[in-house]
Amino acid sequence: MENKKVDPITMQVISGALDTIAEEMGHVLYRMSFSSIIRESQDLGAGLFDRNYQTICESESTPMHIGSIPAYLRGVEKTLQGGEWHEGDVVVHNHPYYGSSHTPDLAIIIPVFYEGELVGFSANTAHHIDIGAATPGLIIDVGDVYAEGMLFAGLKLYEKGKKNEGLEKMITANSRASQQLMRDIEAQVASAQLGVKRFTQLLDKYGMERTFTAIDQLIDYSEQMLRNKIAEIPDGEYQATGFLDDDGRNREERLPVVVTVKVQGDSVTVDLTGSAKQTPTAYNVPFEGSCKVAAFAGFRKLLLDASQLDVPIPSNEGSFRPINVVAPEGSIFNPIFPAAAEARFTQCNMMIDLIIKALSPVMPEKVIAGSSAAISFASYAGMKDDGDYWVFLEVNEGAYGGRPNSDGPDSIDNLMANTRNNPIEDLGMHLPMICDRYELRDDVMPGAGKHRGGIGVVKAQRVLSPGFITHESERHYHVPWGAFGGSDGAVGKCEIYNYDSQDTVNNMPSKFSGYATKANDVMAFYAPCGGGYGNPLERSPEQVREDVLDDFCTVQHAYEAYGVVLDKNLEIDRLATAARRSEMGA
Incomplete structure (x- = not known):
């Protein structure tokens, strides 16, 4: 040719x-x-x-x-x-x-x-x-x-x-x-x-x-467009560390994820040396098909965001070539056969979150604060009257961290996911399930900042017949990080209770397999909330008030985190706000 x-x-x-x-x-x-x-x-x-x-x-x-x-x-x-x-x-x-x-x-x-x-x-x-x-x-x-x-x-x-x-x-x-x-x-x-x-x-x-x-x-x-973007990052090694909750079996053992980003000229290496050893469960990541792909996704997000480019860059082999990935054999990101490796997604999201955090000192205008950086992937299953199984898989939304110029989006897949939510009407049409609650969390506040973190979703799904639930999620302990003066977000949680006796609640770990359910058992998932970006005192009192009116922020949180004082009519008390912010700034 x-x-x-x-x-x-x-x-x-x-x-x-x-x-x-x-x-x-x-x-x-x-x-x-x-x-x-x-x-x-x-x-x-x-x-x-x-x-x-x-x-x-x-x-x-x-x-x-x-x-x-x-x-x-x-x-x-x-x-x-x-x-x-x-x-x-x-x-x-x-x-x-x-x-x-x-x-x-x-x-x-x-x-x-x-x-x-x-x-x-x-x-x-x-x-x-x-x-x-x-x-x-x-x-x-x-x-x-x-x-x-x-x-x-x-x-x-x-x-x-x-x-x-x-x-x-x-x-x-x-x-x-x-x-x-x-x-x-x-x-x-x-x-x-x-x-x-x-x-x-x-x-x-x-x-x-x-x-x-x-x-x-x-x-x-x-390839050249991505190399041009990488070349704008100062050469050096940048590191960030996070922790995964557990491996689905050993509940008290936190699993470190260590990401070292090595920038040299127009190429980059993501080195995962120091991360946890491979687990005895399926909580491992296939190296070729998932670990490397997560690194590719991370740098496309950081450097090839279509909204920031005059012309979108095609998704092809060129956008993978400048990125090298290193993960020691026998680690959670490169397990050795025949280790199980089905539950591999939350680790990938954590890796991307840490790539962003590692590069934040040299790319402040490109990065975001800590996101939920996990996926809530739930399987509901049971037996039909005719003896056949029904199985339903659902992906629940998380939240992004605050961004350089705007708040973190609420209730949305993030970092390495783009799946759409399953309409709750679909449940009643095809499955013995009812959605009891589906809304933004109101039990915790997202990370405060000039641009606040996104608010996570809460979804409560009720099964109408006995069956099984398996759930993969993350970040019940490791809070999404705040950036450049923003405060940390909020961790997630998961509860199971019966609709007829809601005072008895089982606080579930972030991941579990084959939980046997009774009729009318409910699993309620609360997604983590994103961290804040920038000094909360730089958020305008008007924005804080709007958040209070929208039920995204409480009056108390407005006072404690943002120094904004609202009167009984939810109007801004200018003098009290100025005094409070002066006190906080000092």
Whole structure:
């Protein structure tokens, strides 16, 4: 292939076409799926990849999926059934020690052949509600990867266009939600097939040489843009440390996360040396498919924020190249086979939060204060009257920290998540559940600052029949940090009680597996609140008063944290406020 440059206009047209293909693949996947975690929450990723497994384009879905599929492809190369790709092949893959992000994220991969030559791959990933693990939906407290459910390593669901009926039967026989699982996989196949079709059409229109030359230029462009941003950071080593609550079994043992960001010229290394050793539970992070992807996501957020750029930077392989990740083997971020590694998400969020904190001294205008930096991922399950299982996965919102120019957003996925909330109406339509409460927390205050931290959500879900709950969350002890004079936020909590006897409350740890519920048991999750950014005394009294009127702040907190005095009519007492702020400033 000759090394000829594609003109800028054609390159932009091809770039737009590639972005549209990825977005259309993602759209087809969630519109065709049956389980709510894909259909409503859109916990998925989709895109095209070249034959060297470089990302060409990916859907702007959840950042946890962006950048993970190349690791899947490298794992498939080592495990591919038959050792060769053929037209009509469809591979299913989820092995965490061969590149997957974690076992419930199944990838569907279809090779793209053009004029008889393998030129790339169309692939997607999606989180499935049950793949037959020891507990329904999610799993934390297990001893090895085999207890996480079915492991697929380079298996062909279709070979040369012929369906592997035995594999499909094996899948359906090993899931509590077999119909939804297979229908969701079929949606993934349809999405990947669409990617093959659209990519082939693009090659027909522009030719293989011009198309791939444009792709290479786009990848180089993304790489150079990120390198330019990294080069603006002063060279040096920047470190921050945080702590995870526990591993899901050993409740009193806090797990350190140590992040050292090493900036040298236009490249950066994220070194996790000093972080906790791998755990005896599933609270570990697959290195290739999740740990590295978290670092990629962190720097895209810091340096390639679309709202801060004149022209958005394409999500492709170029935005991964300048970032190196180091995690010692045997650590929580690089476990050794066969350690379990399903519950890997909150650690990734903590890593990103600490990357931001480490760089805050040299990037004050780019960083935010501490966020909830966790995910509340809950699995509710039980038996139907006909003896079949029902399983429901739900992602609950957290909160961002205060920002250089605005408050932290309330009740929102953050740092490495972009899943949508599941409509509460969906519960009554499909499941024996009722949402009793869904609102912003009012039991604690977010971090005070010139720009306050975001307020976490509280959600209370009631199950109407006996069953099981598994919950993965974090930050019951390690409070989100305040930045540049802002105060710390607030930790989260989780409670379980019965609707008919609400005075008896079980205070739950941040993560637990297979909690047996009775009819009318309620799990109430309270998300952490973000830290404040900047001196609280620099927040205008008018803003503080507005927060009080909106029930985002109490009168007492306005006085204690912001030095704002409100009278009985909630009007600002100017003289008293000036005196109080003078006293606090002194």
